[in-house]
Amino acid sequence: MRFQRPRSALEQLPAIPMKPESVKILLSAAEYRQELLKQISKAKHRIYLCSLYLQHDEAGAQVLAALYAAKAARPALDIALLVDWHRAQRGLIGEAKQVGKMMGNAAWYQEQSALHQGCIPIYGIPVQTSELFGVLHLKGFVIDDGVIYSGASINNVYLHQQEKYRHDRYLLIQNATLANTMVDFIRRHLLCSAAVHRLDRIDPPGTRSIRAEIRDFRANLKKARYSFDADIKQNTDVLSVSPLVGVGKNNPLNRVICQLLAASKKQITICTPYFNFPLAVTREINRALKRGVKVDVIVGDKAANDFYIPPDQPFKVIAALPYLYEANLRRFAKSHQSEIKHQQLNLHLWKDGDNTYHLKGMWIDEDYALMTGNNLNPRAFRLDLENALLIHDPQHQLQNQRNAELVSIMQHTSVINHYRQLEKVRDYPHEVRKLLARLSSVRLDRLAYRVL
Template identity: 70%
Template structure:
């Protein structure tokens, strides 16, 4: 039997036992929204929502009003909302100048007698160099986990949706671990302030606190009950890891535990890897492990959004904005990768799947390895996620394949709107792009600024 050190490292991760019937995989953004609203209405003790943003639109208002109603009905309900500090205080990218969601939070606070605190979390002194990208909603002892933020498109409130992954786990130990992390490592920091109250401090005036906060986050970990910590296993015995379990992971900055776990997952593969990412821009460490897996004979499926399903895509007829070049930048990276691996594409050892469903967008992230590991995360598997943003994930180990049917159903729903790319030439090249995009990307390539863009966008 071949022994994989990476699989041994994975087996030593602390973990929480799960019951198979406590895990549900929701099929759609609309179902995610209805489930979230239902859980908020049923809450008895606590609601902790962690998201990149809570947007001032119809879906955002629906969620916020549900929270105020829950608090009014049960004044002792512990509600905490966490959003990114910078994102909450600016308008949408490409839109006219706006005051940001923080002004809306304050207006809603004045209109309601009940208190629903909304905290801004500054992971870095500037948004470009790091944001709050933690995911997970804890309602009593239930965890709703998704890469989605809270607005119309992520929650499919109107015509368009942004497809993501949606997991519901009923497990007190996992819920407690996630709440404890928020309370101990985020809310206790002097860099974190409420945005639903006036007199918000300036970012400039908090630079020292923010740097100290980021440094502390690098050492922060989810705490699990002592009895759930894994014991070292021997190379000859995998039975000690038997049983469905989940491990919450968190990381920020280079070489953090979450990054290492993602690479270990890929390195542990013996048969099959499936990867979802909305922005094709793997870090070097991930590319290296993919190449090694291909050499081992592992079959790899990569599911990525078509450039028109990218949330930054703007149809050429609607005019050009700088941000609209990003989907083309990612597609050019994908084309280079496909060309390099054409032999594996031809043999079908490597398969590339482009997701597209009308004018809807694609936001799925995650990794499936062999039949026993699946990773749910907000991590985009790109250099920014590996170096700048505060990210987390739930790693599920399923050695007895108790979730096999649910996993198959989730993947089937993802593949439903994909087409296979069997040759790199099926992807457009620079010469095919709109003139403004072609001009910009050519300029970036000449000055090598495209490498910088890949690292921060």
């Protein structure tokens, strides 16, 4: 889709005004964990946590214990956890299934709920009838009138509970209108659905028995929007935020992402952990390069991908994904070698020891910043329920924080000066080469790019 007047479209987005002192960007997973636990302990009237998963590990247990402690100290606290229905009921990838026994995190939720008289509901949100074709990728925690927004889920590596961390972005906004808007969306469009059930209760219904409800739920989600009384449009000189949501092809969030790229005049900076842009995004990046816009893409090295398995460890099929993404990046770099040579296109590879990279989002010129859990890949554009916060900063009041975040990200990157710096498929481990060849021979690699 070609956007003839992208700036005009962006300027018409309803927006919530903010004060610059109400916005804070954190720079590390450890700092994020500390802030989350502090905010939970201080909560006075509500806590709504929406995450792909809450893992049964030390960090997950610490967060859940903090929630139970907050509820015990203030019984009137309105607390709700929302996680993906499918992800919560399966074990880790490669874990053997035990017949007749509840798998995954849901079993732990039920054990903890029994110990605490079911005082905190944990809802499973089934965005699709199968995890392969859509999950809850809605991000954002609301604690009282504050919003904590990150692409991170809740487990040891995302919260840097032990030695390793998975780097993400972390945004804090104190704004009652935004907080109310996000909670209202959860209540009206998620918790009221007949497809949504509590996972902390014994014997939740099987997915097969609620397939019709899930289909209706997904159809309704395609029409769901954040709703608030907009005091301003984005064409004013006021610092503001626009919450966005979307699921399925050509949804409002997808359109805004493409409009942002189309509206760029000087600079585009993109973060994505999995280099696999949708065709619409690739087209807008190509058009921006032709307009003379400078483009920086910050992507994780294949060894910093959360699916990466070192060659000296037993091979699993999922371990081929980082190589698929790198092959995609090499093709992109090769087709744009001229722009790379003239430093109009800069490809940055992030790597910090054994840690992993999970950053998403965009910065457009000096006016717009998009915080999102959207991976900017075909799956995010077609299958998962995604959201984002678009910050419009016409007076550059957040410039110092923005620069500090980018410096923090860039300190662990190296620049690709030539596409040949990236390995060819023939250089990959034998098991990876064999699998990629098999996928390519039956064109399953194309399907993999769409759903993984």
